[in-house]
Amino acid sequence: MAPGAQFAAKRLGKELTKISKGLPAGIVLVQGDNFEEWLLDIQVLDSNPLYMGQTYRLKFKFGSSYPIEPPEVVFVKLPDRPIPIHPHIYSNGIICLDLLGQQGWSPVQNVESVCMSLQSMLTGNTKNERPPGDEEFVRGNRLRPKDIDFYYHDNNV
Amino acid sequence: MPPPNTPEEGVPAAVSSPPARARRSARNASISSVAATIGSETQGICVGSVGDLSSRTRPCVLPINYQELRYESEVDKSLECPICRTPFSVPITTKPCGHTFCSVCLLRAHQMRPVCPIDRRPLDIDRDFCKARVIHDQLDRLRVKCPSQGCDYVCPRELLAVHYERYCEGTPVPCPDNSCDLWIARHDATPDKGCLHKYTPCQYCSKQVMKAALEEHYDRECSGNTVKCAECDVDVVQHRMESHVVNDCPSTVVSCKWSSYGCGKKAPRRDIWAHEKKPCVYQAIGRLVKDREEDRLIISELRARLSTVEGRLRMSEKEKTERKERKRRQASSNVDNTENTIPAFVPDLNLSNSPRAAASYNNGTWDSPEDYMLAQFERMETQMEDLRKNIHELDGLHSMRLLNDTMRLNEQIAELGSKVGVIGMHTTWLMNVQRQSRGQQRAVGGVGSPLGAFASSSGGSGATSGATAGGVSDTLRNAPDNEGGRYYSSNMPPRRNSDGRGENPPRL
Numbered sequence: 001m002a003p004g005a006q007f008a009a010k011r012l013g014k015e016l017t018k019i020s021k022g023l024p025a026g027i028v029l030v031q032g033d034n035f036e037e038w039l040l041d042i043q044v045l046d047s048n049p050l051y052m053g054q055t056y057r058l059k060f061k062f063g064s065s066y067p068i069e070p071p072e073v074v075f076v077k078l079p080d081r082p083i084p085i086h087p088h089i090y091s092n093g094i095i096c097l098d099l100l101g102q103q104g105w106s107p108v109q110n111v112e113s114v115c116m117s118l119q120s121m122l123t124g125n126t127k128n129e130r131p132p133g134d135e136e137f138v139r140g141n142r143l144r145p146k147d148i149d150f151y152y153h154d155n156n157v
Numbered sequence: 158m159p160p161p162n163t164p165e166e167g168v169p170a171a172v173s174s175p176p177a178r179a180r181r182s183a184r185n186a187s188i189s190s191v192a193a194t195i196g197s198e199t200q201g202i203c204v205g206s207v208g209d210l211s212s213r214t215r216p217c218v219l220p221i222n223y224q225e226l227r228y229e230s231e232v233d234k235s236l237e238c239p240i241c242r243t244p245f246s247v248p249i250t251t252k253p254c255g256h257t258f259c260s261v262c263l264l265r266a267h268q269m270r271p272v273c274p275i276d277r278r279p280l281d282i283d284r285d286f287c288k289a290r291v292i293h294d295q296l297d298r299l300r301v302k303c304p305s306q307g308c309d310y311v312c313p314r315e316l317l318a319v320h321y322e323r324y325c326e327g328t329p330v331p332c333p334d335n336s337c338d339l340w341i342a343r344h345d346a347t348p349d350k351g352c353l354h355k356y357t358p359c360q361y362c363s364k365q366v367m368k369a370a371l372e373e374h375y376d377r378e379c380s381g382n383t384v385k386c387a388e389c390d391v392d393v394v395q396h397r398m399e400s401h402v403v404n405d406c407p408s409t410v411v412s413c414k415w416s417s418y419g420c421g422k423k424a425p426r427r428d429i430w431a432h433e434k435k436p437c438v439y440q441a442i443g444r445l446v447k448d449r450e451e452d453r454l455i456i457s458e459l460r461a462r463l464s465t466v467e468g469r470l471r472m473s474e475k476e477k478t479e480r481k482e483r484k485r486r487q488a489s490s491n492v493d494n495t496e497n498t499i500p501a502f503v504p505d506l507n508l509s510n511s512p513r514a515a516a517s518y519n520n521g522t523w524d525s526p527e528d529y530m531l532a533q534f535e536r537m538e539t540q541m542e543d544l545r546k547n548i549h550e551l552d553g554l555h556s557m558r559l560l561n562d563t564m565r566l567n568e569q570i571a572e573l574g575s576k577v578g579v580i581g582m583h584t585t586w587l588m589n590v591q592r593q594s595r596g597q598q599r600a601v602g603g604v605g606s607p608l609g610a611f612a613s614s615s616g617g618s619g620a621t622s623g624a625t626a627g628g629v630s631d632t633l634r635n636a637p638d639n640e641g642g643r644y645y646s647s648n649m650p651p652r653r654n655s656d657g658r659g660e661n662p663p664r665l
């Protein structure tokens with residue numbers, strides 16, 4: 001194992017121990033049995049009509065440089081797990097969030113803090129719409145989320 | 158032996174560094190210093206064969222990975238690095254925002270983005286970091302488990318490196334075979350055993366097993382050739398039979414574990430277990446003796462500590478009296494000039510720059526910076542107290558002086574006042590005399606000669622003026638006065654008359 005990967009595994013192990021002691025309301029670890037990919041469910045807790053009563057599935061992919069580099073985080077579509085509607089979430093689940101980009105990420109963030117950020121990003125939204133150019137993007141994109149050069153048009157969401 | 162957390166102070170820089178680190182350090186001198194710090198903590202210290210060729214390319218023991226250590230009890234969250242979430246390895250603090258990270262973690266993050274990972278403040282690797290001393294000392298005191306396999310040694314973190322590098326038998330060291338670059342526990346690293354990393358078929362199950370892992374294989378996986386213990390009917394690997402009989406078999410006859418304290422019971426192990434559980438009457442004694450032994454250890458340790466503390470106390474006591482002495486001397490020599498005494502104390506107030514203060518802390522005379530600061534505070538307090546006393550003394554001296562001086566002045570003023578009064582009386586007397594002599598002249602019928610007027614005003618005496626100016630008439634009228642006149646002419650000092658012609662001047 002590369003020394004970096006060991007570092008990532010160690011850190012994720014620490015996070016798992018902490019998660020096993022409890023996660024904030026509305027966040028559930030669905031699968032975390034390896035140090036490459038985790039699945040989590042999140043819910044919006046307040047009565048925002050756009051997301052009320054829904055559960056969304058998140059997929060975290062960790063590189064060997066985690067947490068120095070950000071994890072790759074996307075929403076996953078399943079029969080009972082839709083992609084939340086949001087002006088910064090494409091219909092294929094790709095999230096346009098400063099926090100998850102190379103520039104906005106900080107190694108002190110962790111899975112839990114990312115989930116909480118996404119929760120609050122949904123909670124604060126009132127627009128029932130997808131990002132501009134969503135259809136085109138979803139059709140054309142073959143890049144991995146972290147390689148996409150997002151333009152973070154709005155940092156307060 | 159310096160504490161492991163401060164390797165940069167006593168231990169030469171890391172023996173070797175990975176290429177990536179070397180590349181960076183070549184580019185940036187200050188990163189290299191941080192890297193050396195990390196290096197010397199993780200590389201370990203070369204204890205054994207220093208001149209050996211292998212030691213130049215490889216450290217003598219597998220470096221301790223401080224981020225993988227297991228601690229005896231849960232570590233306070235404030236000592237956890239926010240990046241790796243383990244207790245800091247070599248903590249460094251950002252100067253502008255005061256956030257602390259392991260140096261390794263921060264260096265990695267900084268290579269990605271030169272900002273503080275917490276608040277994204279831009280950070281310059283040359284200027285914006287400093288060692289986190291206080292945290293370092295707290296980390297040093299955490300009790301940590303030895304990372305070597307099969308070793309259950311627990312000690313404060315600062316002492317771990319000594320145990321791990323010098324004494325621990327389980328520490329991974331380079332394989333004695335020069336062609337092999339793997340690590341092997343120290344107790345297995347003997348030239349006669351050779352390289353234990355070669356695979357060998359298990360003598361019982363014929364599975365290929367690394368020699369070093371044979372024991373573990375027998376214990377955990379080997380199912381090849383187990384035999385039933387004749388005594389206890391348990392399946393045991395053949396290889397283990399001997400140790401089973403000695404250490405585990407319930408049928409082996411053993412003596413009670415308190416035998417050294419007097420219990421003479423010998424029985425098969427299973428009976429002994431019951432006997433010990435009952436419990437054995439000698440257990441209490443045994444425990445007591447054991448406790449006493451422990452107590453004795455603790456006492457001797459405490460005694461040693463006490464003596465060092467006493468020594469320290471004596472030293473500071475001596476220092477204090479010396480300082481007092483110096484101050485007293487200064488105070489007495491500078492009584493007239495208080496301003497001179499004050500600057501002499503100023504260097505002591507300057508804690509951080511005082512070389513003596515820094516030295517005493519670095520020498521490890523103090524257990525922690527807090528202790529050190531407390532001691533400094535106490536020292537300052539006593540100094541302040543001394544200063545206050547001195548000021549009081551000076552104050553007293555000054556007021557005494559003032560009182561003395563003013564008293565003298567008062568006396569002088571009073572004296573002068575009385576003199577002025579006397580002079581005033583003289584003047585009145587003289588005026589009277591003059592008036593009387595004028596009256597006489599008028600009565601004689603002559604006009605006052607200018608000489609007579611002069612003589613009277615020149616402060617001589619009424620008698621002179623009478624004798625010189627109104628010479629004849631005076632002589633005729635008053636014989637004794639004539640006599641006086643003669644006296645005056647011979648330049649004798651004026652005599653006081655008591656003839657009742659004028660008021661006698663008051664005696665001074």
Ligand SMILES: [Zn+2]
Binds near residue numbers: 251254274276278
């Ligand atoms: Zn900061």
Ligand SMILES: [Zn+2]
Binds near residue numbers: 240241242246258
């Ligand atoms: Zn760290």
Ligand SMILES: [Zn+2]
Binds near residue numbers: 308
């Ligand atoms: Zn050990």
Ligand SMILES: [Zn+2]
Binds near residue numbers: 332334354355
């Ligand atoms: Zn070997």
Ligand SMILES: [Zn+2]
Binds near residue numbers: 359362363374378381
């Ligand atoms: Zn076997």
Ligand SMILES: [Zn+2]
Binds near residue numbers: 386387388406
């Ligand atoms: Zn047996």
Ligand SMILES: [Zn+2]
Binds near residue numbers: 414421422437438439
């Ligand atoms: Zn007994």
